[in-house]
Amino acid sequence: MEVLQLVVYGIVTGSIVALGAIGVSLVFSILRFAHFAHGDVMTVGAYGALVGVTLIGVTPMVAIPVAILFAVVAVLVAEFCLYRPLRSSHPVILLISSFGYALILRSAIQLVAGPAPQVFKSGIQIPYRFGEIVIRPDHFWIVGGTILIIVALHLFLSRSKFGKAMRAMSDNMDLARISGIPAYRMILITWVIAAALAAVAGVFLGMDTRLHPVMGWRLLLPVFAAAILGGIGRPYGAIAGGFIIGISMELSTMVIDPGYKHAVAFALLVLMLIIRPTGLFRGTSL
Amino acid sequence: MELSGLFGYLVFFLSTVSIYAILALGLNVQWGLTGQINIGIAGFFAVGAYTTAILTAGPNAAHVGGFEFPFVVGAAAAIVTSGLIAVLIGMITVNLRSDYLAIATIGIAEIIRFVFQNEQWLSHGVRGISDIPRPFHDGQGSGYVFLALVLACVAVVYFLVERARLAPWGRVLRAIRDNEDATEAAGKNVRLFRLQAFVFGSAIMGFAGALYAHFIGFISPDAFEPVFATFIVWAMLIAGGSGNNKGAILGAIVVWLVWSGTETLAARLPPEYATQASAARVLLVGVLLELVLLLRPQGMLPEERPRPIARRKD
Amino acid sequence: MALLDATDVTGGYGGADILCGLNLTLSRDEVVVIVGPNGAGKSTFMKAVFGLVNVRAGSIVYDGRDITNNKPEDIVARGICYVPQERNVFPSMSVQENLEMGAFIRKDDWRPQMEKIYELFPRLAERKKQPVGQMSGGERQMVAMGRALMLEPKLLLLDEPTAGLSPKFIDETFRQVKRVNALGVGILMVEQNAKQALAIADRGYVFSSGQNRFEDTGRGMLANKEIAEMFLGG
Numbered sequence: 001m002e003v004l005q006l007v008v009y010g011i012v013t014g015s016i017v018a019l020g021a022i023g024v025s026l027v028f029s030i031l032r033f034a035h036f037a038h039g040d041v042m043t044v045g046a047y048g049a050l051v052g053v054t055l056i057g058v059t060p061m062v063a064i065p066v067a068i069l070f071a072v073v074a075v076l077v078a079e080f081c082l083y084r085p086l087r088s089s090h091p092v093i094l095l096i097s098s099f100g101y102a103l104i105l106r107s108a109i110q111l112v113a114g115p116a117p118q119v120f121k122s123g124i125q126i127p128y129r130f131g132e133i134v135i136r137p138d139h140f141w142i143v144g145g146t147i148l149i150i151v152a153l154h155l156f157l158s159r160s161k162f163g164k165a166m167r168a169m170s171d172n173m174d175l176a177r178i179s180g181i182p183a184y185r186m187i188l189i190t191w192v193i194a195a196a197l198a199a200v201a202g203v204f205l206g207m208d209t210r211l212h213p214v215m216g217w218r219l220l221l222p223v224f225a226a227a228i229l230g231g232i233g234r235p236y237g238a239i240a241g242g243f244i245i246g247i248s249m250e251l252s253t254m255v256i257d258p259g260y261k262h263a264v265a266f267a268l269l270v271l272m273l274i275i276r277p278t279g280l281f282r283g284t285s286l
Numbered sequence: 287m288e289l290s291g292l293f294g295y296l297v298f299f300l301s302t303v304s305i306y307a308i309l310a311l312g313l314n315v316q317w318g319l320t321g322q323i324n325i326g327i328a329g330f331f332a333v334g335a336y337t338t339a340i341l342t343a344g345p346n347a348a349h350v351g352g353f354e355f356p357f358v359v360g361a362a363a364a365i366v367t368s369g370l371i372a373v374l375i376g377m378i379t380v381n382l383r384s385d386y387l388a389i390a391t392i393g394i395a396e397i398i399r400f401v402f403q404n405e406q407w408l409s410h411g412v413r414g415i416s417d418i419p420r421p422f423h424d425g426q427g428s429g430y431v432f433l434a435l436v437l438a439c440v441a442v443v444y445f446l447v448e449r450a451r452l453a454p455w456g457r458v459l460r461a462i463r464d465n466e467d468a469t470e471a472a473g474k475n476v477r478l479f480r481l482q483a484f485v486f487g488s489a490i491m492g493f494a495g496a497l498y499a500h501f502i503g504f505i506s507p508d509a510f511e512p513v514f515a516t517f518i519v520w521a522m523l524i525a526g527g528s529g530n531n532k533g534a535i536l537g538a539i540v541v542w543l544v545w546s547g548t549e550t551l552a553a554r555l556p557p558e559y560a561t562q563a564s565a566a567r568v569l570l571v572g573v574l575l576e577l578v579l580l581l582r583p584q585g586m587l588p589e590e591r592p593r594p595i596a597r598r599k600d
Numbered sequence: 601m602a603l604l605d606a607t608d609v610t611g612g613y614g615g616a617d618i619l620c621g622l623n624l625t626l627s628r629d630e631v632v633v634i635v636g637p638n639g640a641g642k643s644t645f646m647k648a649v650f651g652l653v654n655v656r657a658g659s660i661v662y663d664g665r666d667i668t669n670n671k672p673e674d675i676v677a678r679g680i681c682y683v684p685q686e687r688n689v690f691p692s693m694s695v696q697e698n699l700e701m702g703a704f705i706r707k708d709d710w711r712p713q714m715e716k717i718y719e720l721f722p723r724l725a726e727r728k729k730q731p732v733g734q735m736s737g738g739e740r741q742m743v744a745m746g747r748a749l750m751l752e753p754k755l756l757l758l759d760e761p762t763a764g765l766s767p768k769f770i771d772e773t774f775r776q777v778k779r780v781n782a783l784g785v786g787i788l789m790v791e792q793n794a795k796q797a798l799a800i801a802d803r804g805y806v807f808s809s810g811q812n813r814f815e816d817t818g819r820g821m822l823a824n825k826e827i828a829e830m831f832l833g834g
Binding site (some may be wrong): 028036080085092096098100101103108111114115218222259262265273 | 378384385392397521524536562565569575576579
Binding site (some may be wrong): 023159164168170171176178180181 | 672673676677682684687688689690691692697700701702704705741748751773
């Protein structure tokens, strides 16, 4: 029974990791660099929701639009001030710049909100019991919300004109340009979607555990591992990768110290890099 | 009295800068020369520090150690262990784009920190390892002896790295960085060269870690937070000039001046703002790093040849 | 009036000039083929027409308008479409989606045009939902051409459409080019299979070292012994 309980936790963690990994994957496929500030964009989202929760007094789920607003602003500031001016440089300069921006976001949050951990809502939730499995109401919200978002993303990518254009750019940037797809507008759309997903992931992470300034940075490794596992540039792969990473991380606590959860994500990443660097779903060849 | 206090501070300042200069030189071998991104400097730094701490510190029943080996043995072991870890990571990522190396190094640094935090028997967990002796002369005036030692170490590392840069080996590394395919076509084993550079740089970082452990005399996982051990080193190298070893040293001096200068300012604030002040200082260094990337990507001392990854004309 | 009129086109990728004063005209509904040795600047010239190469001197006039150094997205909007030699499809997307991407900038209803393209390439009609990455080289070439035709261009630029195809598909590709031309689309084509290409061409040009060497009707060029020996492989 313990296994099933851990699988439940794994699905919750996996939902959060997947939402982050989709964004990393999309950004990589359109902008061609690993966005190291993505974890901290999640943190911005979580604290954005906290603003909504404390100021307006709504639940974190209702405060998600506020979270998205914060995260989108954070990302667009970086796009206009850093990433766009640096775009003609080598892509690794963008990576380093995003690493610097990660630090900027994190210290800004610490400056405003303080370094102490916070929670959206104190008090104990009454969990649901299914046999021996215990599920908190928050976990339903997290998994349900993630499923909803994945469906919406799927419809966007497979049905809408701009979603298809995004896939086209990821497939073949030059041909997309030649076909008249407006590259810059697509870049902005990519940022907004990636930031929105990161914001939701951050809110979910805050609901699952608690908020602190390094919460997103700590999750960056599993998020990248999921994106690589799924094949970078493949949003559907990132979803699968997220759940694989999340479930493996939680199941590993049966045999090893929970402190090493991240080592499990890392081990999976390393394993993938050795046997199949393009990921399970054959991502962008590097 | 005041003068001797100032003098003592200067000794402290120069010793710290020297250790950072060695880190920046190590990073310059990886990034400046070869174009590899190491976001896990803190990991190699920590491995070096803990290796020498375990080998040279006095006995403590709570964790392994008590060997009381001399400094030279500890430092040599630090170089070897950090180098070995670099071999492992390098072998996995050496064929892949540098983004993967960046991600892998983040992972390894986090795991190393977890190990030192959790494994009581090895590292005494969060309580850390204390009583790490100052080399050669431990006691009154040891600060001066240590400063002399660490300055000599900077000189030796600078000499080695500069020789490596100018040697055919360094030319191959730059060729790989600038045009990997052409270098491969010229019959060079690109992977092997890359691996060598990564291991060389990481071993230097491990050596810096050893010096740090002997300098402070006490280490705990807190000292290896990525902000202090990784991010600041990047800021130093980028500001000083990637690819230029003199620039790496100059960057260490300048960034550390800014960092400790703001510390002095922050100390004047009321204590309730202490945490905010430290966050503001990180923010400031972050903004500085971005400004350098945007306005002067070649750094204060540009590499002595056209940089291929500098900005192209728009 | 010529649909495309290029005069003294000079330029390259920033270093030495690759195009050294090239001239070419193409009338409405014409098939024009450029042949010549490797490095003659054939593909570069085509890219220059499409705004992908900087033109330092000379002019390119299309449909009475100077389009020299215009951006590719503006040139597409004017009705010129370009099919590169390589990487000319979206491999993870289906046939239908590839065609839709070709119509990205259209505001009107493009579905009738898509039906026309399926009529033109019945093989594609059978595989609408198949990812293009799983298709053969010849089929991909159809998708590439189909994508370009979605905008109902007046001029289609084809860069070596038969490169790497098996002989069976080479013949088929040329037949399709002719059929596309019959719809009223001018075609400018660079080809290695010079003889077959000239057989369907109205006129041909020989480029060499970035300069015009020769021009004639397709038939005339095939009949010219000297040209055949030097440029058409005997």
